[in-house]
Amino acid sequence: MTSQADIDRDTSPVMTRDPRASLPGDLPRGADIPDDLDPLADGVLMxxxxxxxxxxxxxxxxxxxxxxxxxxxxxxxxxxxxxxxxxxxxxxxxxxxxxxxxxxxxxxxxxxxxxxxxxxxxxxxxxxxxxxxxxxxxxxxxxxxxxxxxxxxxxxxxxxxxxxxxxxxxxxxxxxxxxxxxxxxxxxxxxxxxxxxxxxxxxxxxxxxxxxxxxxxxxxxxxxxxxxxxxxxxxxxxxxxxxxxxxxxxxxxxxxxxxxxxxxxxxxxxxxxxxxxxxxxAVPADAAGAALTRVQIEAAMEPSTVIRLHFDDDFKHLPAEYRKAYVTGLFRREVEPALRLLKPGDRHVFGFDFARSGDASVNWIMAVEQTTTRRSPLVVELRNCPFDQQREMLFMMVPMLPRFSGGKLDATGNGAYLAEVTAQRFGAHLIEEIKLSEEWYRTHAPRYVDAVAERSCRLAQDEDIVQDHQGLQYVGRIIKIPDDHRTKGSDGLDRHGDAAIAGMIAYAASEDMRIETKIETPSTMAEVDGQQAPAGMYRDTRRALWG
Missing domain, CATH: 3.40.50.300 (P-loop containing nucleotide triphosphate hydrolases)
Incomplete structure (x- = not known):
């Protein structure tokens, strides 16, 4: 347009976001404009x-x-x-x-x-x-x-x-x-x-x-x-x-x-x-840099149970015995019924992505059928949950997994504690402590993405889980969640691709199944009959999607 002076030429007309780079010679830049340009003149503005x-x-x-x-x-x-x-x-x-x-x-x-x-x-x-x-x-x-x-x-x-x-x-x-x-x-x-x-x-x-x-x-x-x-x-x-x-x-x-x-x-x-x-x-790219499109993600989904538990800040200051009893009751009411629906003939593994505050800890239960198809019958998210209660919840879940064949936990940062005590509790032959490094993503992310795209790995049907998987991006030559990626969940809280990483870890566990083990162990959680939680102590946004 007449409002723009001569510009530098470039061999490629693909636009760049680098402000220092020159733009295609056939497109006006507009950094300099003629001294006599009058925007009120006829035909100057498009x-x-x-x-x-x-x-x-x-x-x-x-x-x-x-x-x-x-x-x-x-x-x-x-x-x-x-x-x-x-x-x-x-x-x-x-x-x-x-x-x-x-x-x-x-x-x-x-x-x-x-x-x-x-x-x-x-x-x-x-x-x-x-x-x-x-x-x-x-x-x-x-x-x-x-x-x-x-x-x-x-x-x-x-x-x-x-x-x-x-x-x-x-x-x-x-x-x-x-x-x-x-x-x-x-x-x-x-x-x-x-x-x-x-x-x-x-x-x-x-x-x-x-x-x-x-x-x-x-x-x-x-x-x-x-x-x-x-x-x-x-x-x-x-x-x-x-x-x-x-x-x-x-x-x-x-x-x-x-x-x-x-x-x-x-x-x-x-x-x-x-x-x-x-x-x-001006069409937003669903797959510009994305490892999976929304269409691929939704096509891989099926009805499952997604349980979300949110603990208030004051919960961590309550006596340890009370917190233990409360989480035990919460497990009995909310999580145990879903675990009892797991198919006894399928082998089961889990992947755990740890978070203490801000993001959510996600325990992704994955079932491996005789056909080798992976399904995701149960996903449990814990937000703002104290370290001890995350351990207690996990220790109650694992013994109830039919034909349990191993689990992997994120041992990066604060997750190292839970990964270590879980390996001690159930044995290093069943539990692996993993570090989410670039090398780990380079090895495991493409396999998980391909399995989801091919629908040999089925995902829990849930909008937050869709958005988490949409966050899987090519960062350089590695598929991962970018550090600055943030979305709002259905509960209005921030997410950082939490479920996608847990699903990826669970899939890695399913590819590395150990000898199935039936864990015969009494619960270490003392159940307190009739104990009631104070009002507002946690928010449960459980969504059971079984058809």
Whole structure:
């Protein structure tokens, strides 16, 4: 478009997220714009850019393909807002990009438009934005600013401030899908609406499970009062992208140019169809980097029992005898009935992914049929459960597993204690303490993923378990849950792929079955008749899905 100067050429037109890398020669970058560019001139803004600016919604969300010019259009709107008097709707404007370069580019647009449209000086100031967190600590964020004669200003911050609630005016979060914890960002900026502020959320997609995509789905379903725009690379082409590129370069444009240039860009993605659709067509990639698609995961599922037990923080401070008796009663009521439904003819193993707080400990029971098909009849999750009670629960479960053929436990970090005492209790010939290292994932993750995809390993039918398995990603050349992966479970609590790792460990145990052993042992848990738990001591979100 005429708003963008000549750009560096690159041998591949596949878009990169590295701000230091040059972009394809056939696509406008927009870091520099002609001195005489007037965005009010006829034909400068493309239709989708004008539609975005014209939308008066308090919350606007744009899912965009790459190089569609939405951020450029937003910078023009920001200039008009900050240049206007308060009586005409003028406000301060804050731009929050995902890189410092993005902020510098945005403020460059503001400076230009201030001179052309608002007849302001448009001088760019570089300053340090002081950000104060809730705990009182402060940090300084590199930022850029343009002041207007109206008394308002546009500020472009190089990173997301903790104290977003302290900003008053219009806030734009650019490339929101690539910000950390964008959900909490949205929760914070909604406070601006009380004082007449507005929110703009702009981004290309970053996967199906990303909070940005979830936000769009909420808006489209009416749960979030927001206006949603979807602008694809093809939309930009139809609306005149290459016509403007050719005009800028002094070339002759024809309708055939659009088809040829777009085809060239798409062809450069080769077999990476999911990446192409995400980056150009604004379609979140279910399998972009994912080891399993949702379709594959759901196809491998069948009705099973999923039990979730959540312990309050105060539980760990109760007397040990009481905690033991309470967990014993909980086991008898909730877990033992499910264990009695296990088929006595199948061999059984378990995989245990340990967590003490934050995430959930997951004990995944896996049955191996005569046909060698693996099934998952029972999954037990413990959240915020003290070490001793995790041990007690596991020690009651293992003796009830028919034709018990071994178990593996995550012995990484705090899990080392439970793994060690379990091996001591049932024998190292049955129990293996494993370290979840890159080498372990390299060996076992592909086998588990293939078994799920081929449906020779059946999963418990549960939405949280679906999302956990969607979190299995190719990190380098290894399949694992990325460190920064987080989803919200059905109980509203954070998950970190907990069940997927437990399932993977259980599958590894099923491939390494030991001589089946019937554990003849009296329960070491003293059962206290009639003992009642204090109200609210735990929350049980057990879901029995047996058909």
């Amino acid at each position: 239709r989708h850019q004008a539609d975005w600016i014209a939308d008066p919604a308090d919350i606007k969300i744009c899912a965009k393909g790459r190089r569609t010019g939405i951020t450029f259009a937003e910078s023009f709107d920001a200039t008009l807002i900050a240049a206007a008097k308060r009586s005409a709707g003028g406000q301060n404007y804050f731009y929050i990009g995902d890189t410092k370069d993005k902020g510098r580019e945005f403020i460059g647009y503001i400076s230009h438009f201030a001179k052309i449209v608002a007849k302001d000086l448009g001088e760019i100031e570089e300053f340090l934005f002081e950000d104060q967190a809730e705990d009182g600590t402060t940090r300084q964020i590199a930022a850029y600013r343009v002041r207007f004669a109206s008394g308002f200003r546009v500020e472009a911050l190089s990173s997301r401030p903790e104290n977003i609630r302290g900003l008053q005016g219009v806030v734009c979060i650019d490339e929101a899908a690539f910000h950390r914890d964008v959900r909490s960002v949205l929760d914070a900026v909604t406070a601006l609406l009380i004082w007449g502020g507005k929110i703009r959320i702009i981004s290309s997609h970053n996967g199906m499970l990303n909070p940005f995509n979830e936000m769009i789905r909420e808006a489209e379903s009416g749960k979030l009062p927001a206006s949603v725009h979807t602008v694809t690379f093809h939309d930009a082409v139809v609306n005149g992208l290459f016509r403007r590129v050719y005009l800028m370069k002094g070339k002759t444009w024809s309708p055939e140019v659009d088809e040829r240039e777009e085809a060239k860009i798409r062809a450069a993605y080769g077999a990476r169809r999911a990446a192409m659709r995400q980056e150009l067509d």
